[in-house]
Amino acid sequence: MPRIITCYKWVKDEADIKVDTSSRQLTLDRVGYKISDYDRNAIEEAVRMQEQHGGSVIAVTVGPPSAKQSLKDALSRGPEEAYFINDPSFAELEPAQTAAILAAVIKGRLEYDLIICGEGSSDLYAQQVGPRLAELLGIPCATYVNKLALEGTRINVERKLDDGIEKISLPLPALVTVLPDINTPRLPGLKQVLAAGKKPVHNIGLKDLGLTCEVTLNTTGILAATMERRRLRFGAGNEDIRKVVDALLKEGVIA
Amino acid sequence: MSGVWVLGERREQTLELLNAGLGLARELGTTVTAFAIQDQGLAKTYIECGADTVYLLGSLAPEQPLEDYVPVIVDVARQKNPDIFLISATPRGKEMAARIAARLGVGLGSECTRLRLDENKSLVMERLMFGGAAVQTVVCLTRPQMATIPPRTFEPAVPLANREGEIIELPAPPAGKVRVLERKPRVQESVDITEARVVVAIGRGVEKQEDIELIQELANVAGGELGCTRPIAEELHWLPENRYLGISGQKIKPDLYIGVGVSGQIQHISGIRDAKVICAINKDENAPIFEAADYGIVGDLYAVVPQLTRELQRVLKK
Amino acid sequence: MGEDKFTAIIIGAGPAGSTAAYLLAREGLDVLLIEKGASPGSKNMFGGRMYSHALQQIMPDFWEEAPVERPVVREVITFITEDRSLSITCQDESWSRPPYHSFTLLRAEFDAWLAAKAEEAGAVLAYGIRVDGLLMEKGRVAGVRAGTDEMLADVVIAADGVNSIIAQQAGLRKELEPCQVATGAKEVIALPPETISQRFQVSGNGGVAQLFVGSCTKGMPGGGFLYTNKNTISLGVVVNAAALQQNQYRPVDLVEDFKAHPHIAPLIEGGEVVEYSAHLVPEAGLHMMPQLYGDGILVVGDAAGFVLNLGYQVRGMDLAIASGAAAARTIKEAKSKGDFSRQSLSCYQEYLKESFVLRDMEAYKNAPAFLENKRLFSAYPQLATSLASKMFTVDGNQPVHLLGKIIDQLKTNQVGWFQLACDAWKGGRVL
Numbered sequence A: 001m002p003r004i005i006t007c008y009k010w011v012k013d014e015a016d017i018k019v020d021t022s023s024r025q026l027t028l029d030r031v032g033y034k035i036s037d038y039d040r041n042a043i044e045e046a047v048r049m050q051e052q053h054g055g056s057v058i059a060v061t062v063g064p065p066s067a068k069q070s071l072k073d074a075l076s077r078g079p080e081e082a083y084f085i086n087d088p089s090f091a092e093l094e095p096a097q098t099a100a101i102l103a104a105v106i107k108g109r110l111e112y113d114l115i116i117c118g119e120g121s122s123d124l125y126a127q128q129v130g131p132r133l134a135e136l137l138g139i140p141c142a143t144y145v146n147k148l149a150l151e152g153t154r155i156n157v158e159r160k161l162d163d164g165i166e167k168i169s170l171p172l173p174a175l176v177t178v179l180p181d182i183n184t185p186r187l188p189g190l191k192q193v194l195a196a197g198k199k200p201v202h203n204i205g206l207k208d209l210g211l212t213c214e215v216t217l218n219t220t221g222i223l224a225a226t227m228e229r230r231r232l233r234f235g236a237g238n239e240d241i242r243k244v245v246d247a248l249l250k251e252g253v254i255a
Numbered sequence B: 001m002s003g004v005w006v007l008g009e010r011r012e013q014t015l016e017l018l019n020a021g022l023g024l025a026r027e028l029g030t031t032v033t034a035f036a037i038q039d040q041g042l043a044k045t046y047i048e049c050g051a052d053t054v055y056l057l058g059s060l061a062p063e064q065p066l067e068d069y070v071p072v073i074v075d076v077a078r079q080k081n082p083d084i085f086l087i088s089a090t091p092r093g094k095e096m097a098a099r100i101a102a103r104l105g106v107g108l109g110s111e112c113t114r115l116r117l118d119e120n121k122s123l124v125m126e127r128l129m130f131g132g133a134a135v136q137t138v139v140c141l142t143r144p145q146m147a148t149i150p151p152r153t154f155e156p157a158v159p160l161a162n163r164e165g166e167i168i169e170l171p172a173p174p175a176g177k178v179r180v181l182e183r184k185p186r187v188q189e190s191v192d193i194t195e196a197r198v199v200v201a202i203g204r205g206v207e208k209q210e211d212i213e214l215i216q217e218l219a220n221v222a223g224g225e226l227g228c229t230r231p232i233a234e235e236l237h238w239l240p241e242n243r244y245l246g247i248s249g250q251k252i253k254p255d256l257y258i259g260v261g262v263s264g265q266i267q268h269i270s271g272i273r274d275a276k277v278i279c280a281i282n283k284d285e286n287a288p289i290f291e292a293a294d295y296g297i298v299g300d301l302y303a304v305v306p307q308l309t310r311e312l313q314r315v316l317k318k
Numbered sequence C: 001m002g003e004d005k006f007t008a009i010i011i012g013a014g015p016a017g018s019t020a021a022y023l024l025a026r027e028g029l030d031v032l033l034i035e036k037g038a039s040p041g042s043k044n045m046f047g048g049r050m051y052s053h054a055l056q057q058i059m060p061d062f063w064e065e066a067p068v069e070r071p072v073v074r075e076v077i078t079f080i081t082e083d084r085s086l087s088i089t090c091q092d093e094s095w096s097r098p099p100y101h102s103f104t105l106l107r108a109e110f111d112a113w114l115a116a117k118a119e120e121a122g123a124v125l126a127y128g129i130r131v132d133g134l135l136m137e138k139g140r141v142a143g144v145r146a147g148t149d150e151m152l153a154d155v156v157i158a159a160d161g162v163n164s165i166i167a168q169q170a171g172l173r174k175e176l177e178p179c180q181v182a183t184g185a186k187e188v189i190a191l192p193p194e195t196i197s198q199r200f201q202v203s204g205n206g207g208v209a210q211l212f213v214g215s216c217t218k219g220m221p222g223g224g225f226l227y228t229n230k231n232t233i234s235l236g237v238v239v240n241a242a243a244l245q246q247n248q249y250r251p252v253d254l255v256e257d258f259k260a261h262p263h264i265a266p267l268i269e270g271g272e273v274v275e276y277s278a279h280l281v282p283e284a285g286l287h288m289m290p291q292l293y294g295d296g297i298l299v300v301g302d303a304a305g306f307v308l309n310l311g312y313q314v315r316g317m318d319l320a321i322a323s324g325a326a327a328a329r330t331i332k333e334a335k336s337k338g339d340f341s342r343q344s345l346s347c348y349q350e351y352l353k354e355s356f357v358l359r360d361m362e363a364y365k366n367a368p369a370f371l372e373n374k375r376l377f378s379a380y381p382q383l384a385t386s387l388a389s390k391m392f393t394v395d396g397n398q399p400v401h402l403l404g405k406i407i408d409q410l411k412t413n414q415v416g417w418f419q420l421a422c423d424a425w426k427g428g429r430v431l
């Protein structure tokens, strides 16, 4: 019966980000937060595996104290407990640091057979934390996985790569990062949300880790990716369609 | 320090990275080293195209994955201390890069689309974040400075006259814990959507797979190819995966992009940002795609597309 | 609490629902507060200002911890036409001191805070869950249904806002008609705090509330509004939904035109639009009030139509909060009696009368009908602004006395004396 850990990140919802086109500054103070999109697939896959094979699912997240809001959401998706590793300095971690923190927590405290991460986080989309974590833990990993099957003490997976499908087999314990098409995450219902409120959450602070997270990557700037567009609006009437076609002809983009 | 290193999963990617690496090496006054996978001929090509040294990676057993090279590469990197290490951002390349970086304990810029050197000769990398809404600039504080680079970001390096270089063979890697059970190559598609002058993209606004016919007609009249959003390819599998556009899909620069029933989430827009003209058909006047479009048609695609097709037929006399 | 039963289930974490949940939880009752938004407040909106008195009763000095923006120190009413405006301004220094008379605020933050207060007090908060319907048992409300999940309760509070599906399902009210509601559309525009204080000529963190009557609604019943927050301005229009439908205007376009008005544009110049939202406002007053209680159910806030839209005043939040409090009081007593029948819950109506809610709704019950008068939104703003403009214009023409100017203007605006007198009389009585 697999003991599964699933790692998720609480991220700014990029759909709420506004930009000042002239200064290319991002307005981030009014954005909402969400569980990173593909991490919902990671949680779902862990829970499905548990439903199929038994065992346990623990959700782990690293973030600033405000990421506490994510716990109920995460737990309502099925895991039975959560590890919340938080410190005010964890707001803008780079992948190397996140992986180091996760490794420190998992090594010391958790027994596991399988770790499931998302393909990449919706904000950084670095696609690094998973494979880095596997290296730090000294376990095999498989990235870009769209099918998972537990076979005794091994796990067989299908990786979707740019040149085709690769089926590989890994001994447990192992780490996989999953693609969004591996499953469709469930929408938690009322009972699941209520149950989530009663599940245990383990708070772990920076002090408890005895770890200094060295910076290896320095972000020197974040600017909006701007795009100048005309934003002309038309209706669906014949007259309007004709206008659009005329304009496209004038632009010389159709011939 | 031993200059700029490049590692590509395949020939074209290695050549593209070589080109980028040569530029950096020139500015730094250093050498370029490439990795060739199993093939002596490739090693020679890389030298002809500018590499000073090529590490020839030994053969893998059939059940060994490419990622088994990681420990071998880490070993040479530890010995030679490269300044810069560029790896192609194919799925395997991204995994290998992250694992190499973890073993070396260094930073890594993922999927960098621009590289330059600053006044301290440090590598400045630009990459997208927030689904493509923002450009993040990062600098590595550790050595080697590592970056993965998406395929086709740079032009491939070309053969130069009278090139000489050293080929160093590395030992075949011992088998790791992972076993390959099967490889199913992707059926190669004949069209390359990145070359099309006109791309008509379908989104989830298209209700049924049969309805693609309707959009195909529009694409035919406009002289274009069909593209799509990620869910159309990855979840519904209505079109092959190399037809979806966006930050994790294809990046295109056509003259004209027409989005049909595409909401225009930033991750999709990131792939069409460089289109000369963007046209969108969506029934929701608040769909974000209208913010990114030059010509936005607010209406039901099932009414608009046939009209648009007819009108184009008329003016183009097709 | 049994696994699946609460004393009270409250549907909707707006100000009405969260207040009720807070008060009930504080009394140690088992309460469940259910909100459909991804987080409480995430999609809620309003014009921009809350009168403090109601919340002050419940949480004295709430402003010390609540996410409020600016205390309003100046009120402005502006009659506006395409090219003229006439404003009446009132500034009261006491409004800038505790107990602050009213605050501008942003709902996403405020509602999240109030819901968190309820949770802190012991209420169970479930968000991201839409209640689909009520569970009925022998003709009384016995709980709620959300998706495939069912949850029982002694009593349910419908705090689900203007469209209250819940009150409809309980048979306490009918579906809304377009003439009973207005559509509000609003933008939040970011500007540096100093720029805002400077442009509106207030010192420090003082806020301004400004309402507009006239061309901003193209003559349709309704008005424009503008509130100053810390580093944003809330601005928009509210227009009767039936009129909007008839005239085929889109709310977005009305807001765009309003922003472009020469008297508004300089106030928001250089600002970045950071949010656009639209929402309905119940505005038929007492005439749309549903039955407020039934067997095992109470209706609060917008769901009960508790909004006063007087043209110079828009109130809903204070009424929502006070009605939530009255509902909590009712339930507390019902709990001690162990009786949640219609009869037992009927004192809700009494408590609403005792508080200001029903008293004020009663006092202004004729305002909605009066405010349907089209002259208020086109002829009178024309009249007032052109009259004022004449008064201030010196152009070398022969002077006319004030009365003459009025007569003149009435003629050009085709409003009869008698009509004007009638409207003024009516307005004075109902507003």
Ligand SMILES: Cc1cc2nc3c(=O)[nH]c(=O)nc-3n(C[C@H](O)[C@H](O)[C@H](O)COP(=O)(O)OP(=O)(O)OC[C@H]3O[C@@H](n4cnc5c(N)ncnc54)[C@H](O)[C@@H]3O)c2cc1C
Pocket (backbone or CB within 6 Å): A037, A038, A120, A121, A122, A125, B131, B202, B203, B204, B205, B206, B228, B229, B230, B231, B232, B244, B245, B246, B247, B248, B249, B250, B260, B261, B262, B263, B264, B265, B266, B267, B268, B271, B281, B282, B283, B284, B287, B299, B300, B301, B302
């Ligand atoms: C890390 C990450 C990476 C991603 N990478 C990519 C990527 O590379 N490429 C990509 O495309 N997506 C990507 N996505 C997904 C992306 O966020 C969106 O979910 C996706 O692009 C939405 O696809 P859509 O527009 O087809 O569907 P929807 O968002 O569902 O939009 C459908 C639209 O159709 C309209 N519509 C419906 N019916 C009609 C009708 N009859 N007539 C007209 N209009 C109609 C609707 O109004 C709606 O706007 C990524 C997401 C994440 C988190």
Ligand SMILES: Cc1cc2nc3c(=O)[nH]c(=O)nc-3n(C[C@H](O)[C@H](O)[C@H](O)COP(=O)(O)OP(=O)(O)OC[C@H]3O[C@@H](n4cnc5c(N)ncnc54)[C@H](O)[C@@H]3O)c2cc1C
Pocket (backbone or CB within 6 Å): C011, C012, C013, C014, C015, C016, C017, C034, C035, C036, C037, C041, C044, C045, C046, C047, C048, C049, C050, C051, C129, C130, C131, C132, C159, C160, C161, C162, C165, C183, C184, C185, C186, C237, C238, C279, C280, C281, C300, C301, C302, C303, C306, C307, C314, C315, C316, C317, C318, C320
């Ligand atoms: C444009 C505009 C301007 C306004 N200006 C002002 C002003 O300046 N001052 C003022 O005091 N008032 C103003 N109001 C009125 C004020 O916003 C409302 O009176 C007040 O919000 C009512 O509070 P409520 O809690 O009853 O309802 P709401 O605030 O509407 O809250 C209802 C909650 O229920 C949730 N919900 C709905 N259905 C369900 C369901 N089935 N399941 C679960 N949850 C559900 C909703 O998501 C929402 O969170 C304005 C309103 C508008 C639209």
Ligand SMILES: Nc1ncnc2c1ncn2[C@@H]1O[C@H](COP(=O)(O)O)[C@@H](O)[C@H]1O
Pocket (backbone or CB within 6 Å): A007, A008, A009, A010, A036, A038, A039, A042, A060, A061, A062, A063, A095, A098, A116, A117, A118, A119, A120, A121, A124, A125, A126, A127, A128, A129, A130
């Ligand atoms: N802060 C975090 N806490 C827990 N898991 C994380 C965190 N950041 C990233 N991950 C995991 O690592 C994956 C890849 O993230 P990234 O390398 O940032 O693209 C995510 O899909 C998560 O599964």
